[in-house]
Every structure is written in C-alpha cells, then in structure tokens.
Amino acid sequence: MASYTASQRYLSTRGGSYNLSFEDVVLKGLASDGGLFIPEEIPSPPSDWASRWQNLPFEELAYEIFSLYVSPAEIPFADLKDIIHRSYSTFRTKDVTPTVTLDKEKNIHLLELFHGPTFAFKDVALQFLGNLFQYFLARRNQGKAGRDREHLTVIGATSGDTGSAAIYGLRGKKDVSVFIMHPSGKVSPIQEAQMTTVMDANVHNLAVDGTFDDCQDFVKALFADPEINKTHRLAAVNSINWARILAQITYYFYSYFNLICQPSFLPASTVRFVVPTGNFGDILAGYFAKRMGLPAEKLVIATNENDILHRFWQSGRYEKKRVHGTAAEGGIPEDGVKAHEDGVKETLSPAMDILVSSNFERLLWFLAYQVYSSESDATEKRRATAGEHVRSWLNDLRSKGGFGVDADILKAAQVDFESERVTDEETLATIKSVFTMTAGHLSHGYILDPHSAIGITAAYRSAERAQSSSTHHISLATAHPAKFSNAVEAALHGESGYSWSEVLPQEMQGLEDKPRRVSHVQKSSGWQGVRKIVIAEVEAERQAAEKAPK
Numbered sequence: 001m002a003s004y005t006a007s008q009r010y011l012s013t014r015g016g017s018y019n020l021s022f023e024d025v026v027l028k029g030l031a032s033d034g035g036l037f038i039p040e041e042i043p044s045p046p047s048d049w050a051s052r053w054q055n056l057p058f059e060e061l062a063y064e065i066f067s068l069y070v071s072p073a074e075i076p077f078a079d080l081k082d083i084i085h086r087s088y089s090t091f092r093t094k095d096v097t098p099t100v101t102l103d104k105e106k107n108i109h110l111l112e113l114f115h116g117p118t119f120a121f122k123d124v125a126l127q128f129l130g131n132l133f134q135y136f137l138a139r140r141n142q143g144k145a146g147r148d149r150e151h152l153t154v155i156g157a158t159s160g161d162t163g164s165a166a167i168y169g170l171r172g173k174k175d176v177s178v179f180i181m182h183p184s185g186k187v188s189p190i191q192e193a194q195m196t197t198v199m200d201a202n203v204h205n206l207a208v209d210g211t212f213d214d215c216q217d218f219v220k221a222l223f224a225d226p227e228i229n230k231t232h233r234l235a236a237v238n239s240i241n242w243a244r245i246l247a248q249i250t251y252y253f254y255s256y257f258n259l260i261c262q263p264s265f266l267p268a269s270t271v272r273f274v275v276p277t278g279n280f281g282d283i284l285a286g287y288f289a290k291r292m293g294l295p296a297e298k299l300v301i302a303t304n305e306n307d308i309l310h311r312f313w314q315s316g317r318y319e320k321k322r323v324h325g326t327a328a329e330g331g332i333p334e335d336g337v338k339a340h341e342d343g344v345k346e347t348l349s350p351a352m353d354i355l356v357s358s359n360f361e362r363l364l365w366f367l368a369y370q371v372y373s374s375e376s377d378a379t380e381k382r383r384a385t386a387g388e389h390v391r392s393w394l395n396d397l398r399s400k401g402g403f404g405v406d407a408d409i410l411k412a413a414q415v416d417f418e419s420e421r422v423t424d425e426e427t428l429a430t431i432k433s434v435f436t437m438t439a440g441h442l443s444h445g446y447i448l449d450p451h452s453a454i455g456i457t458a459a460y461r462s463a464e465r466a467q468s469s470s471t472h473h474i475s476l477a478t479a480h481p482a483k484f485s486n487a488v489e490a491a492l493h494g495e496s497g498y499s500w501s502e503v504l505p506q507e508m509q510g511l512e513d514k515p516r517r518v519s520h521v522q523k524s525s526g527w528q529g530v531r532k533i534v535i536a537e538v539e540a541e542r543q544a545a546e547k548a549p550k
C-alpha cells in the first residue's frame, strides 16, 4: 500500500474495505473479493463550479475534476497536469471531444469522442491510464535495476475498441507487458488490424475462439488466481479499472458547457445524455458526473439486441437469457411465450455484443446503499449492507444466470436512467436517414458509426417522449465510422454523395495489409491456458530486454 496520505479511500462493491489509495486501486484493478473499486465518497465540486469551469479548455477541466479525486499528496499538481497534457495532446482536435449539432429542430447533438489515436471513445481514458501506469512505475522503480524493478502485466478483454486503445496507450512503455484477448473473428477487420499490427515487444494479442464475455471471464479469473498474483503484478485496462471511469467524467461536463453557451439553449432548457452501452462504463461516468452536480435530467442507456440492461430497466430482472416473442421489442416475456435464447448475439455493433455488463455492479452498490439503509445508520453499516446485497445478486447471476431486484431498487434506478433497445435494422435506417438529413446543411452527409447510430436512434425516441420541446439530447458518438465498414456500407452503399474511400482516414489506409502478430487460444484451454501463455511471454520479453544493449 502507498505510504503517503491518499485522496480518499476506496471500497469494494462486494463489501470489502481495504483502506486503499488511488494509486493502489489503479494498479490493482479488481478487489481481492472479486468486486470493483468505488470511492468512499463522490466528491462535490466547489459551489461556483458552473461559472469557474464553464470556459475551461478540456485539459484544464480534466485537471479540476481529477484533482477532486486525487490529492496532491498522491500526485503533485504539476505532475497531474503533465500527465493530463501528455494524454490529450495525442488527440487530433484541440478541444479533444467536440460537440456538434446534428438536428437543430429537435435539439439533438453529438458528443464526438473518436478523435484520439485509435478513433474510439476509449482513447480518452486509456491514453490517461497508460501515462498513469508509467508515472507510478517510474516512481516505484527509481534507483532500481533488473529484476528488482516492478513490472506490470496488463491483462485486458476487448470486443474491439478497448484493446487497440490500451495497446496504443501502452505500446513501448517501460516495465509494462500488455496482453489483450479478443473474440476471434468477432471484431471488425480494422479493429483487428489496429491491434495485431502493433509490433512492440511488450504487446501481446490473444485471439480466443469464444465471445467477449469469455475473454472478460478469463480476465476476472486471472485476477482472482493466487498463483499468478504471487509472481506477477496484474493490472487492468478494462473499465473495471476505476481510472477508466474517472477519466470519462470530464467529457460530460465539457459537452454540457459547450451546449449551454449555444443560443438554442434557453434558461428553461434541460439536457439528457444518451449513451450507447455495453459494459456500462461510459454511462457510469455520466452517473458520477450527475452525482457531482451536473444537471443532467436523464441518462439514457441505448443497447443493441444484447439488451440485458434494457430488460432490467423494464422489469427489474437482470437475466443472461434473452426471451423471444417479446412485448414491443422490449425483451419482456409476453403471456405464453417461453422461448429463451442463450448467449450473446452477433450484431452490426460488435463492440457492444456483451452479455454481462461488468460496471452495472458499481451502480447496484449505489442503489443498494441508497435503498437498503437509512441516513441514521452508521456509514460503515450502510456500506456493508450494500456490499452484502451486491454479493448476493452477483452470486445468483453466477449460479442461476440472473437475479431480480425489489421494486424500490428498480424505482431508484429509473430516477436517473431510462433505456432503449435498438435493432440492427433500426441502426442501419438511422445511419441512412442521418446521412440524408445532414447532406443539405453540412458539407457532406454525416456518417455515424453503428454504435453512435444506436445512441441517435434512442435520442430521437427520448425526444418524442420528452415533455418539453426545449429538452436537448447529447448523444455520445463512441467510434469513427471507418472502424465499421460492414454496417456503414450496408446502410449507405449507392447513396448519392457517399463514398467509402472518403470515410477511411489516412491513419487506417493500408493498415490491413501490414504484418501481424497474434496467438490463438482455444476457449477449452481455459483461463489456465491463458495464464501459461502470459507467464511464458512475460519471461521471454524480460529476458530479451535484459540482453538488449543499454
């Protein structure tokens, strides 16, 4: 454990309280009881935050937000500023995450999160996390040489975007090896090329013949394994790592400030955020922003046909199995319809083909804390009670494939969130209609990637429901369309003014022809098979580094 005064302590969602600092939780990733770390308190910004923060550039705003969670005793101010600057100077636009208006009449805006090195929202957090790892390691390794140096073994699972963003955030970094598992053949060709064409010695790609959930299960099993934890310091890049959530809070505030200075934003206007959701990490950052005081009226979860979250918000049941013959496409069983479907469905938005959303566990903890205890109870007792409920729900998920919550928990969840489920067909229709609609007022039609199109579809539905015509929707554009040629071509091929070659940024041209490095892993070899590979490859990498001329 770090020896200096920490910003605040972190708890596990499963009830453990380990008195850990920010540095500890960033380096550890997952709590030893299998839970996810959450800060003991959600900090409040200064009372005049709205005026103080309104005109800040992205980096300065990030600094204000991060320093509410990280004290200078852990990372001195100047160092934190430097880490932030190095993380966001790699972005192609000065304002890092710009907001553009898509539909003036309906007040629909897009928060473009894809201007980082790998063209997906993950860069916002993973550029930062990569630099944080490097900073902590450099500090711990000062004056150390050879095998005395602490070495980080990063293990991640990806449905396409986290993997490349983590690889670009960590490639070539000293004292770090990075292992990324992706479901073989289930990520887009560009995503696969982005990951597997990186030749730095510290980057290891594993293609697993399973689903993203299998890869995520392997990650969690490795973190829980005492054997590898004795010899290797494992670290997480998935949104189980608290720093991922923290870094994503900034753009909710930033886009809100961008919006409120527009003439169409009236004193009575309200704002809703719409978030294409898979592992629940991106929208959880919105929840933290809201709890910190951001006046977001609702957070709208937009799922694809892997709709476990949508079904939860409709029914209060969190079930891995999907049910066919559903009411109004909502995933809720109709009388007499009993057909269930196991497993994840492959869709046109593959990065969201996720059966179990790992960060939902963090929200469950906050809901249980709020609902199952009263303010007169001691804080420790309230926290322990919340942890017990989460543990029991998660046990049922593992042993029975699902669980249900009380009406009060569902009601509490519905205060901050709404949900929508969007089919492939609707996704394609939105890509096409947005392209056509914007062709008149933008220099060319706006091309959405399929994940962002799911958000926009949900935003239009939410706008229909909104009680006030002055409700603004900020929908998160989570990836660049060039990453998903299948969906974009299926929606726009033959449309006047559309050409695929103009979609592809220069950085991606020729990428698919480059040499690749990837190992194949049979799902049947289990996480133990992955452990074997990790141990052997870290050793080979370290030996090669020791032999290399200094």
Ligand SMILES: Cc1ncc(COP(=O)(O)O)c(C=O)c1O
Binding pocket: 120, 121, 160, 161, 162, 239, 276, 277, 278, 279, 280, 281, 282, 283, 351, 352, 451, 452, 478, 479
């Ligand atoms: C392009 C894209 N959109 C949306 C999501 C969903 O984000 P989250 O998993 O944080 O809910 C992901 C990955 O998860 C993604 O890669």
Ligand SMILES: N[C@@H](CCOP(=O)(O)O)C(=O)O
Binding pocket: 157, 158, 159, 160, 161, 162, 163, 237, 238, 239, 240, 278, 279, 281, 351, 352
């Ligand atoms: N869509 C993600 C899945 C992993 O989610 P994470 O946010 O927990 O890292 C991906 O593209 O890999």
